[in-house]
Amino acid sequence: MFGLNSKDSTLLILVAVLALFAPFILNPFPEGSALAQFNAGYPDLMQRFVIFGIFAIGFNILFGLTGYLSFGHAAFLGVGSYAAIWMMKLLTLNVIPAIIMAIIFAGIFALVVGFISLRRSGIYFSILTLAFAQMSYALAYSVLTPITGGETGLQLKATDTPLLSNLGPTEIGRANLFGLDMRTSYELELGTWLFTFNTGYYIAAVCMLIGFYVSIRIFRSPFGMMLRAVKSNQQRLNYTGLNSKPYTLAAFVISGMYAGLAGGLMVAMDTQVGPERMFWTASGEVVLMTILGGVGTLIGPVLGAGMIKYMENIISKINDNILHQWFAFMPDGIEDFLVTIIHPFIGKGWHLTLGIIFMLVVIFLPGGLVEGGQRIGRMFGSGKKADADTGAADTKPAE
Amino acid sequence: MGILEIKNVSKNFGGLKALSDVNLSVQENTVHAIIGPNGAGKSTLLNCLVGKLIPDTGSVTFQGQSLLGRRPHEINQMGVSRVFQTPEIFTDLSVFENIMIPCFAHRDGAFQMNALASVRKQSDIHEQAEAILEDVGMLDKRHMHAASMSRGDKRRLEMAMCLVQEPKLLLLDEPTAGMARADTNNTIDLLKEIKEKRDITMAIIEHDMHVVFSMAERITVLAQGTPLVEETPENIKGHPKVREAYLGEAQV
Numbered sequence: 001m002f003g004l005n006s007k008d009s010t011l012l013i014l015v016a017v018l019a020l021f022a023p024f025i026l027n028p029f030p031e032g033s034a035l036a037q038f039n040a041g042y043p044d045l046m047q048r049f050v051i052f053g054i055f056a057i058g059f060n061i062l063f064g065l066t067g068y069l070s071f072g073h074a075a076f077l078g079v080g081s082y083a084a085i086w087m088m089k090l091l092t093l094n095v096i097p098a099i100i101m102a103i104i105f106a107g108i109f110a111l112v113v114g115f116i117s118l119r120r121s122g123i124y125f126s127i128l129t130l131a132f133a134q135m136s137y138a139l140a141y142s143v144l145t146p147i148t149g150g151e152t153g154l155q156l157k158a159t160d161t162p163l164l165s166n167l168g169p170t171e172i173g174r175a176n177l178f179g180l181d182m183r184t185s186y187e188l189e190l191g192t193w194l195f196t197f198n199t200g201y202y203i204a205a206v207c208m209l210i211g212f213y214v215s216i217r218i219f220r221s222p223f224g225m226m227l228r229a230v231k232s233n234q235q236r237l238n239y240t241g242l243n244s245k246p247y248t249l250a251a252f253v254i255s256g257m258y259a260g261l262a263g264g265l266m267v268a269m270d271t272q273v274g275p276e277r278m279f280w281t282a283s284g285e286v287v288l289m290t291i292l293g294g295v296g297t298l299i300g301p302v303l304g305a306g307m308i309k310y311m312e313n314i315i316s317k318i319n320d321n322i323l324h325q326w327f328a329f330m331p332d333g334i335e336d337f338l339v340t341i342i343h344p345f346i347g348k349g350w351h352l353t354l355g356i357i358f359m360l361v362v363i364f365l366p367g368g369l370v371e372g373g374q375r376i377g378r379m380f381g382s383g384k385k386a387d388a389d390t391g392a393a394d395t396k397p398a399e
Numbered sequence: 400m401g402i403l404e405i406k407n408v409s410k411n412f413g414g415l416k417a418l419s420d421v422n423l424s425v426q427e428n429t430v431h432a433i434i435g436p437n438g439a440g441k442s443t444l445l446n447c448l449v450g451k452l453i454p455d456t457g458s459v460t461f462q463g464q465s466l467l468g469r470r471p472h473e474i475n476q477m478g479v480s481r482v483f484q485t486p487e488i489f490t491d492l493s494v495f496e497n498i499m500i501p502c503f504a505h506r507d508g509a510f511q512m513n514a515l516a517s518v519r520k521q522s523d524i525h526e527q528a529e530a531i532l533e534d535v536g537m538l539d540k541r542h543m544h545a546a547s548m549s550r551g552d553k554r555r556l557e558m559a560m561c562l563v564q565e566p567k568l569l570l571l572d573e574p575t576a577g578m579a580r581a582d583t584n585n586t587i588d589l590l591k592e593i594k595e596k597r598d599i600t601m602a603i604i605e606h607d608m609h610v611v612f613s614m615a616e617r618i619t620v621l622a623q624g625t626p627l628v629e630e631t632p633e634n635i636k637g638h639p640k641v642r643e644a645y646l647g648e649a650q651v
Contacts, residue, residue, distance in 0.1 A: 003517055214515075222503050222521065223514040225492075229500050232491040239449065239487070240501045241475035241564060243509040250512060
C-alpha cells in the first residue's frame with residue numbers, strides 16, 4: 001500500500017485506526033467513576049499526544065538513523081510556532097498556510113543551524129545545537145521582542161486584521177480550516193461514558209499520519225540506509241565514495257521541518273506562542289520521548305511522546321485528596337501511611353515517577369518501550385513471530 | 400608514467416619528520432608492496448594518498464590528476480579504494496546492506512536525495528549485490544548481522560565492498576595484521592584471485608614478509624620517512640641496505 005511492504009502497511013493502518021478511535025480508546029472509564037481521572041480522551045491532551053508524536057518522529061529521523069544527538073530541536077518548534085502565528089495575524093486564519101509557513105521557516109532555520117553544527121560530531125555537535133537553541137530562546141525573550149512579543153509572547157488579538165479573513169472590528173480571530181473552527185467538538189454520550197471528537201485533534205492526527213508515513217518511507221529508502229551507515233561507520237562511508245555531510249544535513253533539515261510542523265500545529269490548536277517553547281528543557285523532552293519509546297524504531301517515538309504527555313497531564317493531577325479516597329477502605333493509620341509514601345510521586349512530583357520509569361526503561365529495556373512490547377509479544381505469541389513494531393503497538397495503544 | 404605518482408612528498412608532525420622527499424611510482428596492473436620498520440612512515444604515506452592527510456610539500460597524482468586537497472569520498476569516486484588494517488564495515492547493518500551501499504555509491508555518486516525511493520525496488524542494485532556476494536562466496540550469509548561475522552569474513556566483506564565500485568587502484572593497509580597463518584593464506588589467495596580476475600593495481604603496506612614475497616611484483620622499502628630502495632622481490636632479499644634497515648631484525 002502506498003509503496004510500503006505488508007508489514008509497514010499493517011503498522012500504518014494500525015496507527016491510523018488508533019488515531020481515529022483515540023477518543024474511545026483513551027476514555028475507557030465512565031464519567032464520574034473513581035478511575036475517570038485516568039481518562040486521557042479530552043481534546044487538549046489528545047492534540048498534545050499527536051503533536052509531540054510528530055515532533056518525536058522527526059527527531060528520530062535525525063537521532064535514530066544518524067546517531068547525531070541534537071539538543072536544540074525546540075528552537076525549530078519555536079520558529080515554526082512564530083511563523084504560524086504571524087501568518088494568522090497577517091494573512092489568514094486558515095491553518096493551512098500557517099502550517100506550511102511553519103514548516104518552511106523551521107526548515108530554513110534548520111539548514112543554517114545544521115550547516116554550522118554538523119561541522120562537528122558527538123558531544124560537540126550536541127553542545128552546538130544546544131547553544132543555538134538557547135541563543136534563539138534568549139533572542140526571542142529580549143532583542144527580538146518586536147517580532148516575538150518577548151516574555152508575553154504572541155496571541156491573536158482584536159486589533160489583528162488578517163488580509164483574507166473578514167473579522168468584525170472587535171472580533172478576535174479563531175483558527176479554522178476553511179471555516180471549520182479548530183475548537184469545535186462533537187460530544188457523544190453512551191450511557192455514563194462521554195466521548196469527545198474534536199476538529200483540531202483530527203486535523204493534527206491527519207498531519208501525524210502523513211508524517212508517520214513519510215518517516216516509514218525515509219526509513220526504507222536508500223537515503224535512510226545511508227543515514228544508518230553514518231551512524232554505524234562514518235569513516236567507511238566516506239571511503240566508500242559517499243559524502244556524509246549532505247546526508248546528515250538533509251536529515252537535520254527534515255527533522256527540523258517535522259519540528260516546525262509540530263510548532264505550527266500547536267499554534268493552530270491554541271493560537272498563542274511564547275519563548276519558553278524554545279527553552280532547553282523542551283529540547284530535552286523530545287530526547288527523552290525518543291529514548292523512552294525506542295531510538296531508531298518507527299513507532300517508538302510516538303509511544304514515548306504519548307507516555308510522557310500522559311504522565312505529565314494525568315499523574316500530575318492526582319493529589320492527596322484523591323489518594324485518600326482510593327485508600328479510604330483501609331484503617332486510618334495505614335491509609336495515611338500509604339498516602340505519605342505515594343505523595344512525592346504524584347502531583348508536582350510526577351517528574352520523579354517519570355525519572356524512575358525512564359531509568360528502569362534505559363537499564364532493563366535499552367530498546368525502549370518497543371523492546372518491552374517485543375518481549376511481551378515473544379512471551380505470548382511463541383507460535384507466530386512477533387513483529388518488531390506492531391508487537392509494541394499492540395501492547396501500548398497510548399496513541 | 401605510473402597510475403600513481405608520488406613526487407617529493409614531505410609531511411611533518413610538529414618536529415617529527417614523518418615523510419621526507421618521498422618519490423614513488425606505482426605501475427598500472429602491478430602489485431606494489433611498501434615495507435619498512437615501525438615508524439617508517441608507511442601509514443602516513445597511505446593517509447596522504449586517500450585524502451585523510453595533506454602533505455606539506457610535493458604532489459600526488461592518480462592517472463594524471465592531482466589528489467591533493469580532495470576529500471576521501473572524491474578520491475574514492477575517482478577509482479581509489481582503501482582496505483583498512485582492521486576491517487571497516489557497517490557493523491550495525493546486515494551483510495547485504497553492507498554490499499548495497501557501495502553499489503549505490505557506484506551508481507548514484509557521492510550524494511543522492513532519494514528519501515522517498517524504496518530500497519526494495521532497486522532491482523539492479525539487488526542483482527549487483529547478489530552477484531558480488533556469490534562471487535566472494537557469502538551469499539548464504541546475506542542476512543547475517545555484519546558485527547557477528549568472523550574476522551576473516553569481515554575482511555572478505557570489506558574487500559567485496561571495495562570491488563563493487565570497480566576501483567582501478569586498491570590500497571591495502573596491512574590486510575593480514577594480527578591474523579593466524581591460515582587466515583593470512585586465505586587472504587593472499589583472495590587477493591591473488593581478485594588480481595587475476597580484473598585489471599586492478601594494488602599497493603600493499605605490509606609487515607608480514609610472507610605476504611609481501613608471495614604477492615608483490617615491486618617492493619619499495621621505506622625507512623625513516625624516505626624510500627631506501629625500489630626493487631623486484633628477488634633483488635630485495637639480498638640487498639645490503641635493506642638488510643641493514645629492516646630484514647636484519649625480521650626473519651625471512
